[in-house]
Amino acid sequence: MNNISIGRYIPYNSKIHRLDPRLKLFSMILFMVMIFLRFGGAQTNYMDFIVYGFIAVIILIIMAIAHVKLSLLFKQLKSLWFVVLILLIINLLMPNDGPYFLIFNTLKIYHKALYDTAYIFIRLVLMISLTMILTSTTTPLDLTYAIEWYLTPFKIIKVPTHEIAMTISIALRFIPTLLDETDRIMKAQASRGVDFQNGKFREKVKAIISLIVPLLVSAFQRSEELANAMEARGYNPGAKRTRYRILKWKWLDTIALVLSLSLFALILYVSIAKIDIVVLISGLLG
Amino acid sequence: MSVLSVKNLTFGYEKDKPVLKNISFQIEQGKYIALIGHNGSGKSTLAKLIAGLLELQSGTIEVFGELLTDKNISVLRQKIGIVFQNPDNQFIGATVRDDIAFGLENNCVPHKEMDAIINEFAEKVNMTDFLDKEPTRLSGGQKQRVAIAGVLAMNPKIIIFDEATAMLDPKGKKEIREYILKMKKEDESLTIISITHDIEEAYNSDEVLVLNNGEIFLKGTPEEVFKDKNKLKEIDLDLPFLMKLKDKLSDCDIDVKDVKNLEELVNKLCQ
Ligand SMILES: Nc1ncnc2c1ncn2[C@@H]1O[C@H](COP(=O)(O)OP(=O)(O)OP(=O)(O)O)[C@@H](O)[C@H]1O
Numbered sequence: 001m002n003n004i005s006i007g008r009y010i011p012y013n014s015k016i017h018r019l020d021p022r023l024k025l026f027s028m029i030l031f032m033v034m035i036f037l038r039f040g041g042a043q044t045n046y047m048d049f050i051v052y053g054f055i056a057v058i059i060l061i062i063m064a065i066a067h068v069k070l071s072l073l074f075k076q077l078k079s080l081w082f083v084v085l086i087l088l089i090i091n092l093l094m095p096n097d098g099p100y101f102l103i104f105n106t107l108k109i110y111h112k113a114l115y116d117t118a119y120i121f122i123r124l125v126l127m128i129s130l131t132m133i134l135t136s137t138t139t140p141l142d143l144t145y146a147i148e149w150y151l152t153p154f155k156i157i158k159v160p161t162h163e164i165a166m167t168i169s170i171a172l173r174f175i176p177t178l179l180d181e182t183d184r185i186m187k188a189q190a191s192r193g194v195d196f197q198n199g200k201f202r203e204k205v206k207a208i209i210s211l212i213v214p215l216l217v218s219a220f221q222r223s224e225e226l227a228n229a230m231e232a233r234g235y236n237p238g239a240k241r242t243r244y245r246i247l248k249w250k251w252l253d254t255i256a257l258v259l260s261l262s263l264f265a266l267i268l269y270v271s272i273a274k275i276d277i278v279v280l281i282s283g284l285l286g
Numbered sequence: 287m288s289v290l291s292v293k294n295l296t297f298g299y300e301k302d303k304p305v306l307k308n309i310s311f312q313i314e315q316g317k318y319i320a321l322i323g324h325n326g327s328g329k330s331t332l333a334k335l336i337a338g339l340l341e342l343q344s345g346t347i348e349v350f351g352e353l354l355t356d357k358n359i360s361v362l363r364q365k366i367g368i369v370f371q372n373p374d375n376q377f378i379g380a381t382v383r384d385d386i387a388f389g390l391e392n393n394c395v396p397h398k399e400m401d402a403i404i405n406e407f408a409e410k411v412n413m414t415d416f417l418d419k420e421p422t423r424l425s426g427g428q429k430q431r432v433a434i435a436g437v438l439a440m441n442p443k444i445i446i447f448d449e450a451t452a453m454l455d456p457k458g459k460k461e462i463r464e465y466i467l468k469m470k471k472e473d474e475s476l477t478i479i480s481i482t483h484d485i486e487e488a489y490n491s492d493e494v495l496v497l498n499n500g501e502i503f504l505k506g507t508p509e510e511v512f513k514d515k516n517k518l519k520e521i522d523l524d525l526p527f528l529m530k531l532k533d534k535l536s537d538c539d540i541d542v543k544d545v546k547n548l549e550e551l552v553n554k555l556c557q
């Protein structure tokens with residue numbers, strides 16, 4: 001229960017931390033789109049890797065500015081090797097053609113299978129690093145405010161954006177509390193002889209039920225008390241209220257926005273024009 | 287002046303099963319009221335009715351002479367603050383700062399003024415160093431202090447503590463008690479209703495209200511209420527330590543009838 005470091009905010013006062021969450025969310029989406037583009041011609045596949053390398057370098061730079069440690073990324077990637085293995089097996093079993101090499105003189109390993117695996121793996125790593133940068137430099141609450149801001153246009157069609165944001169922020173607030181509680185109930189049930197690790201399927205189901213039922217009961221109890229506490233302090237969903245946290249757009253945000261948009265434009269151009277760096281450079285060299 | 291006046295209040299969560307039966311009482315401004323009674327006697331229900339969290343069924347509640355109705359509930363609610371028992375379930379904000387701000391946001395306090403108010407009330411409960419901490423990184427006592435700051439920041443005239451210290455250790459209990467007494471001292475006009483199982487606290491209050499099975503069993507000053515020890519025994523309520531001691535001493539023919547507190551008793555015995 002204690003090693004849930006994925007998606008955790010890491011307090012630090014870096015430039016990236018101080019950026020507006022709206023910008024960070026937007027930039028992350030731009031990066032995600034970039035990762036999903038295809039590059040180079042149909043015949044060559046090295047362009048994908050060149051561009052991914054380029055994006056990886058930028059991500060590394062951002063991580064350095066944000067003081068997000070590489071070791072944190074590796075910790076998260078550790079759980080990924082299993083996924084890679086499955087990917088590899090699936091790709092190897094897929095019917096393929098083109099160049100291949102043999103192992104043990106019988107097993108055909110197509111180059112393309114290896115290439116596809118590497119391709120998906122790199123995409124995954126890039127996406128994980130991006131989300132990690134976002135979540136470790138932005139508090140969940142700030143993210144909620146950013147989401148609420150993006151949802152404001154939907155207010156016109158009566159989407160309760162403020163209530164959605166309030167719900168998300170309370171959910172975020174209670175996740176650690178409920179995790180603690182899960183831990184406590186598991187220990188309490190274990191001391192009564194419930195075994196969460198071993199046992200047959202039937203026993204496992206029983207064990208899970210012995211965890212879920214008290215957890216749900218307490219969650220409902222909590223939600224009722226929470227509703228009372230909120231109402232007692234004057235909360236009224238429909239009513240007007242002022243805000244303590246106000247998102248402020250700063251110069252740095254504008255600069256960061258221009259940078260990410262330019263990068264996006266560049267990458268998009270490279271993708272659409274099917275630019276091949278190798279051809280380009282050899283052309284330039286004569 | 288009576289800040290709170292309850293008349294013929296009857297309430298039940300289910301039909302024909304009243305939890306409160308025809309309750310009437312008045313509370314004067316600036317008093318410290320202890321509300322005691324067994325589990326399930328209806329204390330929390332009464333508190334929620336006063337705070338406007340439950341809808342009235344029959345009877346009336348007047349706050350500062352104004353009848354509590356559906357229309358003015360949100361206005362009158364601003365005059366009443368309530369601190370609940372469970373420190374976790376009343377922490378709404380993501381950090382201490384946000385939690386104190388929550389009530390201010392609801393009361394439409396302008397953004398510019400919020401930080402000053404938050405700092406002022408965090409200071410009052412000694413939580414200035416924890417302003418940016420999340421609830422999971424605070425102790426139960428610290429969370430209750432935040433809850434008190436959050437309520438105080440809304441500037442209520444009546445504060446209800448519904449067993450606010452019941453989930454804390456002795457040190458935390460003592461601390462919270464001290465903060466309550468401190469804020470009472472700073473603002474004499476503040477009225478406090480403390481729901482408690484702590485007989486000593488009740489003994490030290492201005493007025494005691496004993497609830498039993500949804501009815502007011504006894505009410506009056508601590509001396510009046512605890513004098514009636516046979517009546518209290520009837521419903522198995524404990525007596526304060528001083529009263530018990532005085533009883534035992536009078537059994538041994540030592541006359542301590544008119545001592546008021548432990549100190550006087552010690553002095554008398556040492557004579
Ligand atoms: N939300 C509810 N729905 C139905 N019945 C309730 C509800 N809350 C309380 N009750 C019932 O009302 C009665 C009085 O409860 P209340 O919580 O007011 O007692 P209390 O004096 O505060 O007790 P405690 O000392 O345990 O806090 C109890 O019998 C309880 O079961």
Ligand SMILES: [Mg+2]
Nearest residue numbers: 329330331448
């Ligand atoms: Mg209660």
